[in-house]
Amino acid sequence: MVRKVNKRRILFIVGLLVAVVVLFWIGIVLYKDRAYNLISIILMVLACVPFYTAYEKKEGDIRRMVIVATMTALAVVGRFVFAPVPYFKPVTAIVIITAIYLGSEAGFLVGSLSAIISNIFFGQGPWTPFQMVAWGVIGLIAGIPPMKRFIKTKPGLIIYGILSGILFSAIMDIWTVLSYDGTFSWARYLAAQIMAIQVTITYAISNVVFLLIGMKPIGTKLERIQIKHRIFINE
Template identity: 60%
Template sequence: MSRRRVMTNILLVLLALGLIWLGIRLFQDRRYNLISVLMALSACVPFYYAYEKREGSIRRMVLLAVMTALAVAGRFIFAMLPGFKPVTAIVILSGMYMGAEAGFLVGSLTAIISNMFFGQGPWTPFQMFAWGIIGMIAGLPVMRNVLKRKPALIVYGIFTGFLYSALMDVWTVLSMDGTFNLWLYLAAMLRAAPVTIEYMTANVVFLLLAAGPIGRKLERVRVKHGIFDE
């Protein structure tokens, strides 16, 4: 990965964190719609910039739209099971086969688009960041190779189930009085343990089911059209 792309990824994460901080401190979590839109736009910046710089930009956009639609649809289909959804698995596969920026974009857009139906709120930016960072990590060059091994993929599925819950518990604590308290955070994580286990289980199940068929198709498209190469 080039130094420019590394810096782009770092700036993307810092920008997302900065926007979340802005929403909490300056707007007291009341302008969550504005913050969510700004985060979505910031996630798109690398692709807007690359649109005229690389070949296959339209193919990139279409494939990103398809993966985002799959993740949103998966959240709807499993709506009756709050913690058991294929969203994280699809975001991980997006990062694995399309790169870090694509993983962040699919994750963040999935949160804001699906929440148009599930309900927007101050939690939306946190969901956008949580799913976005999970997709970004999966899209790092070293991770893309490692995660193609089934044991590593299972471990990452378990880890991201914990990570998603841990990041969302930050919002849980901040929503109480606007400040972060470590003991409240640990208590929130402990209380959320059953749901966290459900997240972990769902990630492993859906990764094992989807990694083969979806992974083969994404790899075929990537090789055939020469897009999303590092």
């Protein structure tokens, strides 16, 4: 039974990533980034589908929604509080912690929702879908069972915090390259990566710092909620 569930979840993750790639291709090639609002909404729906599917299987209830909404709000508020400090935000750390204790689906949902909701205030644009995918994918990967066990160790937490900073920068630099003339160039992408080294390092450091600070207190509370209300146990 466990194998079936794991296989189904792996197929879901692969399918979701494929859907995201196809959606980006449609937005970039066919719409030239002019439909970024529509793409953002579709991405948000894709993030919500697996979460709400759980209700069909009676694996959760309104408490699941409340917890995910709380973690999303925490990520959005964290981005506001640290707005004066460039590239030093707790959003990625909160998304990772959410995924570790609530599962890949919840991690993707919190990551994508945090981007689109906070950008209501920071400004929506063609970059919004890229932020949604970047934070969403980081959460998606962190929620995979072997990865969760790895990140729960201190070395694993530090390594994934660093890799998450690199991954976020790598995804956002795709937008940086496309924003010039709507075409992608590997040479230009490599140049963008080199120019963004300082920013990437700041991303990585902030992830590690906020993970080290928030992992134990937030994780402990989420574990208590799991045990008390018996939710997300099978995630």
